[in-house]
Amino acid sequence: MIKVSVVVPVYNAGSYIERCAPSLVNQSLGADAYEVVYVDDGSTDDSAERLGRLAEAHAHVRVHRQENSGWPGRPRNVGIDLSRGKYVQFVDQDDELSYEALERLYALAERNGSDIVLGKVHGTMQGPSNVFKRTVERCTAADAPLFESLTPHKMFRRDFLHEHGIRFPEGRVRLEDQLFMARTYVRAKTVSILGSYPCYRWNRRDDGGNNSSRRITPDDYYGHLGNVVEAIKEGTPPGDLQDRLLRRSYRVELLRPVSEPRVLRRSGKDLEEYFTTVRRMAMTSYPAGVREGLPAISRLRAELLVRGRLDSLVELARRTEQIRAHVEVDDMRWRNGRLVIRTRIGMVRGDGEPLTVVRRGGRTLLDPELLDGIGGAEDWEVPDPFTSAHGELIVHDTAGNHWWYPHGELTPALEPLGGDRHRVVVTGETVIDPLTLTGDEPMSPGAHQVWASAQLLGVGRRPRLTPTPGATRVILGTVAVGAPARLVSPTWAGPGGQLRLAVGAPGRIGTTRRLLLRTTADHRLRHGVREVLRRLPTGTSRNVRATARRAERWLVR
Known part of the structure; x- marks a missing residue:
């Protein structure tokens, strides 16, 4: 039984075939349980020969050659039709799968009867995404942020695609992946997310050959975005759910040309063309509820866009570009082998003052100093300061380029600053x-x-x-965790003084020189040394005590 068919559209891939192929043909699922279907879209280089050699060497590799269609849509559709597996996994010609990807994705799909399974994405084309924060056994577009992941690099139940007649648009169609995903998400009864294992490595090509990196025009791009919007409308009734699903494209695609940095990089006819195109689409394609659910500054941009205030949008972008996050580390300590960090995050304007809301006459208004002199932005009301407010800490494994989300989301709060001014923060452990x-x-x-x-x-x-x-700079001592034990050492040694966790190999416990508390207070140093000694394995404390006697030189004054 073939459990999974991996479909790979190919066009002039050259040496990228050899880069990608080992990760596909050597999956832990077992060669008798899956197949790799390459669809060569009329390559003019030596891709056909490379694929032929690959098929000769691996019995579970199949190659189909066709005339050039100009885009990945048709070869993916042909791959669906040629597939024999219960599930179809799409992979681009320059990307890779992790060793256990198919095995884990298939098991998750079978356990839940999933129509779609999203595997955690990493690589040079992917930053952190909270879609993959945790593994989710069962969800739908109504209760999970699926529309934040619109690439087709996912596993689909083949019968689900056939039952609903879902195919990729063929020919040179922009956003063909978003259109395909919109059609699947609004019809899927069960979606699963594998967030505990990096499955798909999305690579940026050295030669800039990714389709998504090619130049676009406003009419072309937003004309195709309109098809995505219509697909969502066709698959959902008017109301809150439809508004929420459409809000992602409004926020990310429609407002992007009139927000920083892009609106500040364009000028003249180029800027006018983008402005005219997105304004027309904002006024004709999106229900009013989409704009109403946006957070304060995004909703202001949407209002200025509809009013035709390009000058105000440009000035607002200049000011918001200078806003930065202000992070306060209130406390940090080891607790039962876990690093607990209490933080508070707010925003500050370019002049260093907090970004605020003001309570006046029973209304909450967006920071008047931020908006001073911007036409059409006066007394901009904020019905709910917590709309879309969230915060969290993220850990980046620099070697594997993996992003991980610790437990403990930060909670939004309104903090008084005196008078009628308040700032919105997120805080917590x-x-x-x-x-x-x-x-x-x-x-x-x-x-x-x-x-x-x-x-x-x-x-x-x-x-x-x-x-x-200006606050006390605390570094907690190295601790040994797990069995076999591994050392974990937090330091402010990352770029710009960033918190970095240095993790040692399991079973290789050695006494490093700086297993101490770094602080401005000597009593804390003594407390930290005692804590380190208590946690270290027997037999290492003698060296640590000798190190502690020399610790004065390491104090940060």
Whole structure:
């Protein structure tokens, strides 16, 4: 029985075939349980010969050659028709699968009767995505942020695609992947997300040959975006769910040309063309509820767009571009082998003052100083300061380029600043467990950088987690966790003083020189040494005590 068919569209892939192929033909699922279907879309280089050699060497590889269609849609459709597996997994010619990807995705699909399974994506084309924060056994577009992941690099139940007649648009169609995914998401009864294992490595080509990196025109791009919008409307009734599903394309695709940095990089006719195109689409394609559910600054942009205030949009972009996140590390300590970090994140304007809301006459208004002099933005009301507000810490495994989400989301709060001014913050504890952070597996040896992420009032920022300026700078001692034990050492040694966790190989416990608390207070140093000695394995404390006697030189004053 063939469990999975891997479909790979190919056009002039050249040496990328050999880069991608080993990860496909050597899956842990077993060669008798899956097939790899390459569809060569009329390549003019030596791709056909390379694929032929691959098929000769591997019995579970099939190659189909066709005339050039100009885009990945037709070869993917042909691949669906040629597939014999219960599930179809799409892979681009320059990307890779992790060794256990098919085995894990298939098991998750079978366990839940899934129509679609999303595998965690990593690589040079992918940053952190909270879609893959956790493994989700069963969900739908109504209760999970599926529309934040619109690439087709996923596993689909083949009968599901046939039952609904879902195919990729053929020919040179922009956003063909978004259109395909929109049609599947609104029809899927069960979707699963594998967030505990990096499955798909999405690579940026060295030669810039990815389709998504090619130049576009406003009419072309937004004309095809209109097809995506219509697909969502056709698959959902008018109302809250439809508005929520459409809000992603409005926020990401429609407002992007009139927001920083793009609106500040364009000028003249080029800027006018983009502005005219997205304004027309905003006024004709989206229900009013889509705009009403946006956070404060995004909703203001939407209003200025509809009013035709390009000048105000440009000035708003200049000011919001200067907004940065202000992160305060209130406390950090080891607790039962877990690193617990208490943080508070707010936003500050370009002048260093907090981004605020103001309570006046029973209304909540967006920061008047931010908006001063911007036509059409006066007294901009904020019905709910917490709309789309969220924050979290993220850990980046720099060696594997994997992003992991510790437990403990930050909670939005409104903090008084005096008078009628308040700032929106997110605050709370984050727990980094070195033994379970990476998909319930121990953190891999190497350097892991800690980042903060926050979305407040429609401004999203992802700064490095660095010490709070002017506050006591605390580094907790190295601890040994797990069996066999591995050392985990937090330091402010990352870029720009970023918090970095250095993880040692399991079973290789040695006494490093700096197993101490770094601080400005000597009593804390003594307390930290005692804590380190208590946690270290028997037999190593003698060396640590000798190191402690020389610790004065390491104090940060």
